[in-house]
Amino acid sequence: MTDRYASFVQSGAGRTLVKRLGLPDPPRLRRHTPGDPLLTGPALLGAATGGRLAEPVGKILAFAGVEARDPLTIDADARFGALVYDATGITDSTDLRQLYDFLHPHARSVLPSGRVIVLGAPPAECGSPREATAQRALEGLTRSIGKEFGRGVTAQLVYVTPTGDDGTLTSLESTLRFLLSGRSAYVSGQVVRVGAGQAQAPADWDRPLDGQVVLVTGAARGIGAALARVLARDGAQVVALDVPAAGDALAAVTNEIGGSAVQLDLTTPEAPTRLAEHLAARHGRVDVVVHNAGITRDKTLGRMDADRWDSVIDVNLSSQERINDVLLERKLIPAGGRIVAVSSIAGIAGNRGQTNYATSKAGVIGLVDSLAPVLREEQISVNAVAPGFIETRLTARIPLMVREAGRRMNSMSQGGLPVDVAETIGWLAWPASGAVSGNIVRVCGQSLLGA
């Protein structure tokens, strides 16, 4: 479950050897601890002419204690924790030059585990094809920067729906805080869409889930256990669910975090009703539902028996649908509620030997796409994360060479940790993230794999 090579590389002797031999050089990623500042240095804040986000973004940075610098008044040797650029003023491909002018002189002045964030206008909401084209072009830029900058620097494109300055302040703050912080250590090369949904800022940004009732399925081990810990750390009352066979491991997690445990096999016909009754009786509601439970039963399609197909589709996809339907029908998810599902890179790109798993995980993307607009009126957001190579019990069983390829084939040259997936799910679950819905966010260190 550990990446011994990365530990070695980050040691003194390792560093020398890696440089001599030109071996892959996974950086030590900056991860979040409560109380951490958002960045390790000031942010350089720029904007294209006519942009609409510089003011709200400036305010968000100030609230968050980040020092923002102006490109016109900095020293030549200044170093930055982040480069943040408001590109909403770009309305034509020829205007993209402004972004080059901002980034080019500072491309090599971003600190390790620094951040590059470009804020744009959603192409589908642009007024002309020329503007939509230029805004869509930004994606090629940020994805390239993610692959180019190295040293744990991440790059993201955030498309922000216009909602006026105050609206933007409220809707964008949680996303900007997440992306700047160490919480997003293993998230890079992503496109995040911030819409116009209702968001509720927390009293304390170190406890963004204070008082929220959060259900986590598959919580006994791996990503689920990390999730339970992170959500509890951030203030949530965690209801941790797993199959009866994992009861001991589940109890260990809930004892550690002070949450409650539910032993339930989600594939049984009565499971959704029993779960709904439990939540209604104990909490009267569930603010956040995290569909994390999942299984793999790998075989090539010609050798796959029907049971492998059925069980994977049922646990990873159909059971999520059944639970959502019952919880929504019984109005147990209130306004401001959140549904977060776990998809996978395999659901995006497909994978040899995983027709069943990839089908189920692509279905999860369909669930998000189709449910998010339906639940917008009720102010319930629906999102998914798609993990890449994460160091768990499951990946530890992959043969060495395949495992090494999976680990290194991303912009961080290393596998992610369960906590990286947990932090990303956490952000999507915050009351402050109500404007983020219908997103599929990869937690993959910008894996080369994709569709």
Place this chain on the structure above:
Amino acid sequence: MTDRYASFVQSGAGRTLVKRLGLPDPPRLRRHTPGDPLLTGPALLGAATGGRLAEPVGKILAFAGVEARDPLTIDADARFGALVYDATGITDSTDLRQLYDFLHPHARSVLPSGRVIVLGAPPAECGSPREATAQRALEGLTRSIGKEFGRGVTAQLVYVTPTGDDGTLTSLESTLRFLLSGRSAYVSGQVVRVGAGQAQAPADWDRPLDGQVVLVTGAARGIGAALARVLARDGAQVVALDVPAAGDALAAVTNEIGGSAVQLDLTTPEAPTRLAEHLAARHGRVDVVVHNAGITRDKTLGRMDADRWDSVIDVNLSSQERINDVLLERKLIPAGGRIVAVSSIAGIAGNRGQTNYATSKAGVIGLVDSLAPVLREEQISVNAVAPGFIETRLTARIPLMVREAGRRMNSMSQGGLPVDVAETIGWLAWPASGAVSGNIVRVCGQSLLGA
């Protein structure tokens, strides 16, 4: 420009060595020659209960001379040129089992360079979240099959907008013929959307571009020259354009195919007008515009001078916009017209050292996304292809090890040929393909790289 390893592997001595050592085993791909049958064996045609496409698809196969077999009446040892499945009847994730039941027994009976085609309903047009989820799940299945089946077998998902049986026959035929044939040799793991646009079947499917006036930019060499040849072979009057410096190579191409040559630097301010005037005077119209001209000027962002940025954005993106605008404004593209642009995998995934190129090629995707709905009323389709690793003069210059990785990291274990890109552009340009608009089709052998 050739893949010597693939040639060796396909020889007698090579085959033995490859098997002994477990080396990559690139199959010889089936490519199109006029007069070829669509498939090398019968098609197995299945459908989920309640599907709406079995009848029109059956007719298309019959028109095309393909023998269609019924899963209930075949021998156990039958082998197939294609597995074709109408999945439009699937309205719930539990129904996906029907697709498994169809594919599982025949997964190993597909002939080399065979085809797997799943036809679905566009998720965004589905009546319920459950249906949309199940339809979206199909993508994980077909992408996995593409990675799993090997031997040059391709797998695609085609989402078909409901237009009634006759409408579907007309709108779907060109796409089905393309995907079954050797024309799509290097296209796999793709999702194609067939909408409700007007389509016009040709008198002769071996000359699907008969009488069409087609402009090809960057036609002197590489993919552009292959394009000019393929389009002329298929009946088009080709207007081949390139810069004056490539005049000799351009003349060689047009002499060979009987097309006309235009020497023009597209980055000059007067180029769009001059081009429009030339087309108006010579042909009175241009039915198909293929924006193929493109350049690379690679450097990491910190080392990239402004000229590299500007020239790549201008040639690859802004000049396309300027030409479209002038040709559309002057009504030179008639109803039934086609715009096909060349994007790139780098525009989808980003690439180290190519911030300028990836930005321009992502912009091309934006151009398609934003222009397609605007031009739908005028019955002009807009699509793009995104080539992966194609064997050209440019890729021949890539250092050996990087080149080998690029070549082998796809489901075909080999680079594509310029003709593969050309055939795909050809299909999108056909009068018969009017129902295909707003698509980005990768020609990459299902490269592992993506976003």
